[in-house]
Amino acid sequence: xxAVYLCEDNLEQLQHYKDVIKxxxxxxxxxxxxxxxxxxPKELLENLQANPPEYALFFLDIEFPAxxxxxxxxxIAIRKLLGFAEIVFVTTHSEMALLTFExxxxxxxxxxxxxxxxxIDQKLRENVDYGYQRYTNYLGNTENLFSYNIGGRTFSxxxxxxxxxxxxxxxxxxxxxxxNQLVExxxxxxxxxxxxxxxxxxxxxxxxxxxxxxGIDSETRRLVFPNGDETDVATxxxxxxxxxxxxxxxx
Amino acid sequence: MDAVLQLFGRQFWTNFxxxxxxxxxxxxxxxxxxxxxxxxxxxxxxxxxxxxxIGEPWSLLIPPISALVYLIRHLALIFVNATIVIFLVxxxxxxxxxxVAIELWGRRIADSVSAITARLFxxxxxxxxxxxxxxxxxxxxxxxxxxxxxxxxxxxxxxxLASLTVLAEMSSLIIHHLQISHAMLTFxxxxxxxxxxxxxxxxFGFLQSFFSRQRMRAKYQETLLRTRYDRRISDQVQxxxxxxxxYQKQMLQLGDYLxxxxxxxxxxxxxxxxxxxxATSHLAGLEADGLxxxxxxxxxxxxxxxxxxxxxxxxxxHLEIPEAIVSLPMASMDLLRIVGILLDNAIxxxxxxxxxxxxxxxxxxxxxYEIAVANPVSTLTPPxxxxxxxxxxxxxxxxxxQGLSTVKELIDRTKNAALQVAIKRGMLYFTVILTKPxx
Numbered sequence: 240x241x242a243v244y245l246c247e248d249n250l251e252q253l254q255h256y257k258d259v260i261k262x263x264x265x266x267x268x269x270x271x272x273x274x275x276x277x278x279x280p281k282e283l284l285e286n287l288q289a290n291p292p293e294y295a296l297f298f299l300d301i302e303f304p305a306x307x308x309x310x311x312x313x314x315i316a317i318r319k320l321l322g323f324a325e326i327v328f329v330t331t332h333s334e335m336a337l338l339t340f341e342x343x344x345x346x347x348x349x350x351x352x353x354x355x356x357x358x359i360d361q362k363l364r365e366n367v368d369y370g371y372q373r374y375t376n377y378l379g380n381t382e383n384l385f386s387y388n389i390g391g392r393t394f395s396x397x398x399x400x401x402x403x404x405x406x407x408x409x410x411x412x413x414x415x416x417x418x419n420q421l422v423e424x425x426x427x428x429x430x431x432x433x434x435x436x437x438x439x440x441x442x443x444x445x446x447x448x449x450x451x452x453x454g455i456d457s458e459t460r461r462l463v464f465p466n467g468d469e470t471d472v473a474t475x476x477x478x479x480x481x482x483x484x485x486x487x488x489x490x
Numbered sequence: 491m492d493a494v495l496q497l498f499g500r501q502f503w504t505n506f507x508x509x510x511x512x513x514x515x516x517x518x519x520x521x522x523x524x525x526x527x528x529x530x531x532x533x534x535x536x537x538x539x540x541x542x543x544i545g546e547p548w549s550l551l552i553p554p555i556s557a558l559v560y561l562i563r564h565l566a567l568i569f570v571n572a573t574i575v576i577f578l579v580x581x582x583x584x585x586x587x588x589x590v591a592i593e594l595w596g597r598r599i600a601d602s603v604s605a606i607t608a609r610l611f612x613x614x615x616x617x618x619x620x621x622x623x624x625x626x627x628x629x630x631x632x633x634x635x636x637x638x639x640x641x642x643x644x645x646x647x648x649x650x651l652a653s654l655t656v657l658a659e660m661s662s663l664i665i666h667h668l669q670i671s672h673a674m675l676t677f678x679x680x681x682x683x684x685x686x687x688x689x690x691x692x693x694f695g696f697l698q699s700f701f702s703r704q705r706m707r708a709k710y711q712e713t714l715l716r717t718r719y720d721r722r723i724s725d726q727v728q729x730x731x732x733x734x735x736x737y738q739k740q741m742l743q744l745g746d747y748l749x750x751x752x753x754x755x756x757x758x759x760x761x762x763x764x765x766x767x768x769a770t771s772h773l774a775g776l777e778a779d780g781l782x783x784x785x786x787x788x789x790x791x792x793x794x795x796x797x798x799x800x801x802x803x804x805x806x807x808h809l810e811i812p813e814a815i816v817s818l819p820m821a822s823m824d825l826l827r828i829v830g831i832l833l834d835n836a837i838x839x840x841x842x843x844x845x846x847x848x849x850x851x852x853x854x855x856x857x858x859y860e861i862a863v864a865n866p867v868s869t870l871t872p873p874x875x876x877x878x879x880x881x882x883x884x885x886x887x888x889x890x891x892q893g894l895s896t897v898k899e900l901i902d903r904t905k906n907a908a909l910q911v912a913i914k915r916g917m918l919y920f921t922v923i924l925t926k927p928x929x
Contacts, residue, residue: 336810338851338862341914342921349915389908390858390925409902421875423901424908424923466876 241269241374242292243367245276246283246313247300247329253278255356256298256329256363263364269371271296280306280313287320294323294377296370298350298363301330301340311336314344323377325370329359347373385435387415389424396420402451402464404431406444416468441472441480452484509538509552511614572651575690576620578658584613585662586683589676623694650693658686715823718830722795729798780811784852786818792826793850796833800848805837810851818852818859819924820907824900829861831893832920836865842916862921869916878911 243260247253257276264271274292277283280303287295297317301310314326328340329350340346347370350362386395400418406428407414413431415422428446432438438446447462447470454463460477461469462484472480537556541549587609591600599605661682665675740763747756784790793809800807818825836848845866853860867873879898901909901922910921 336812336851337808338849338864338919339810339812339853341864341919342851342853342860342862389923391856392858394910407902411905412902416876419872419875419913421879421911422909423898425905425925466874468876 240292240294241271241371242274242295243271243298244274244283244287244295245298246278246280246310247276247298248278248303248305249300250278252352259360259363260298260367263367267368267371269367271367271371279303280308280310284308284313284316284320287317291321294374295321295325296367296374297324297326298329298366299326301328301335311340311343314340314346318344323374325373327363327366327370329363383437385415385417387422387424387426387431394422398435398437398448399450401438401448402466402468403448403462403470404428404438404446405470416464416466418466439480439483441470441476443473445470445472449480449483449487452487454488455481455484457481506538506542507610507614509541510535511617574655575651575658578655579686579690580613580616580620582658582662582679582683582686583616584609586676586679587612589672589679593673593676647697654686654689654693657689658682661686712823715827722791726791726795726798780809783811783814785814785816786822786825788822788826789818789829792830793833796830796837796850800833800837803837805841805846805848807833807837807848807850810849810853812851813854815852815854815859818861819927820904824904828897828900828922829863831897832861832863832922835893835920836863836918839865839867839918842866842868845916858923858925860921860923862919864917864919866916867913867918872913873918875911875913875918 243264245253245256245260247256253276257273261273264273274295275283275286277286280299295317297314299310299314303309310328310330314328317324317326326344326346327348327350328335328344328346329352331352335349335351337349340349348362348366350359350366352359354362383398384395385398385401386393388394396415396417400420402416402418405414405416406412407423411425411427412423413426413428415424428440428444432440432446435446437448439449441447441462451464452462453465455461456463456469459469460472460474462472462480463469537552541552544552588600591605591609662679665678665682668675668678670678743759744756747753747759781790781793784793797807797809820828833848833850836850847866849862849864851860851862853862878894897920898909901907904924906925906927908923908925910919910923912919912921
């Protein structure tokens with residue numbers, strides 16, 4: 240069961256969001272329920288502490304002029320409290336400190352109120368869909384994650400998005416090449432290889448996710464990825480890699 | 491080693507004087523002699539008394555070993571190797587002078603107290619010469635960071651020095667063990683000395699020219715950055731002057747309307763002014779919004795400058811600095827370059843539809859700081875981020891895009907830095923994470 244929580248200080252809007260979401264859950268027959276719709280972030284947190292849900296989806300406003308607490312603090316508190324929490328911010332454009340929210344909370348989405356009612360409703364429904372999809376993925380454990388640590392914080396991305404990990408030009412740094420992402424951080428290729436045995440060591444400086452290889456160039460002995468990147472393959476491993484890749488490409 | 495060490499004799503004063511000299515040399519070499527280090531000679535005496543009281547030949551190894559430990563603990567291995575080479579050269583010189591003395595006047599005179607003293611003075615003389623040369627070359631470990639040697643360069647230099655060490659030590663050991671007449675021994679030792687001296691002289695000459703080139707390069711980059719920084723400040727002054735002029739013009743215009751008693755015209759003019767002010771009002775509010783929470787004045791000025799630059803291009807740069815930040819754990823010049831390049835890149839990127847907002851945030855975490863820059867990108871033809879970090883990728887035509895490879899280079903070079911580049915929901919995010927030192 241995925242629990243939905245709404246927090247918005249405009250009571251009329253709160254009721255409207257609640258109606259939209261409830262109706263959408265019913266139509267799609269999702270395993271979801273609206274647990275709480277409140278104008279007060281304090282009440283929301285108290286409720287969460289009293290009976291914490293296992294899986295939850297939040298729709299939060301950002302500014303609460305009547306309360307001491309802001310939407311950002313609330314979201315950070317929620318992240319600390321719950322293991323699985325997807326957060327969507329519903330806010331007017333002007334009050335949005337986009338980057339701060341993006342980096343500190345990693346919300347699933349922002350719904351901008353200035354768009355007009357129909358657009359907002361559409362966005363809310365999309366996010367219910369998307370949150371439910373993430374929830375089912377999580378339950379089915381289909382979402383295999385690649386996690387890494389920088390400065391005491393853990394970041395993760397779906398393993399299916401990872402193309403390959405390479406050593407950077409300076410020692411003690413590695414670079415992760417993924418779909419729409421590029422990350423360089425201090426680390427060792429060997430540690431990553433130990434942690435993720437599903438990644439294949441094609442060369443001393445490359446760890447490859449063979450699932451994502453889109454082609455193989457036998458002449459230069461390189462693997463080709465959908466984004467045009469290429470990685471070297473060690474001569475003595477080339478034959479083995481080639482058979483593996485061909486198997487992957489067929490399936 | 492025994493044959494070499496035997497030469498020092500067992501007297502207290504021999505050991506004491508030699509240890510003092512060695513330390514003098516080593517301290518100059520390590521580069522610690524400064525007026526505030528007035529206690530240093532006392533430390534030398536302390537260290538020199540230890541081998542002097544032990545009185546054994548091997549005890550002379552104590553001061554150089556302590557110096558080496560210091561070097562290994564604090565600084566690059568290059569200097570450890572260089573120190574060993576110089577030590578061996580001095581030992582070799584001592585050996586050769588003794589053999590020459592034996593050849594000329596016989597063993598008895600050569601090992602007499604006065605001869606040993608003379609040799610000691612000769613050694614001190616040589617040490618002093620090398621010390622002077624070293625301090626003249628400005629290549630002490632204290633200056634190492636300024637040289638910005640890459641790891642590969644460090645290893646090359648180290649390998650050269652190490653092979654020189656082995657060469658000097660092995661050859662004199664072998665010569666001592668050969669079954670040859672004493673004249674031959676003296677001769678071959680002299681030849682060896684000349685060779686080792688030549689090799690080390692040329693090696694040091696090479697190193698010096700190499701180092702001076704490195705220094706030149708570092709200095710050039712620094713001046714380059716400084717002129718850029720100066721230019722930014724003068725740009726700011728320019729912007730303020732412009733603002734003053736517009737303001738004066740507007741006041742005059744208002745006065746004209748008043749003089750002509752044209753209240754209707756005044757009302758409409760005021761209306762347009764009011765609209766224009768709203769567009770620039772957050773400029774006045776800049777100091778109140780985020781920037782005042784930033785402690786680094788250079789970075790502050792850069793951000794201010796970039797906000798103006800964005801406005802000139804009709805873009806809006808949102809700055810988010812929610813918590814006070816005293817300073818960021820990165821070399822100031824590198825930091826400015828990175829932030830400057832990232833913001834330029836965001837400002838110069840074309841607006842996507844009606845989305846033209848640019849975001850920049852500096853955030854604090856318990857163990858790290860984060861600098862994030864975001865700008866809208868097309869969802870249909872997103873830029874290829876895997877091409878960013880190679881030199882020359884750009885969506886803006888030729889001449890741009892060199893910057894991002896520089897960012898990667900700087901991140902590469904900074905130990906505590908990490909970089910995330912991502913495209914999410916039609917936005918391109920660059921995030922530099924700087925972990926606090928000691929974590």
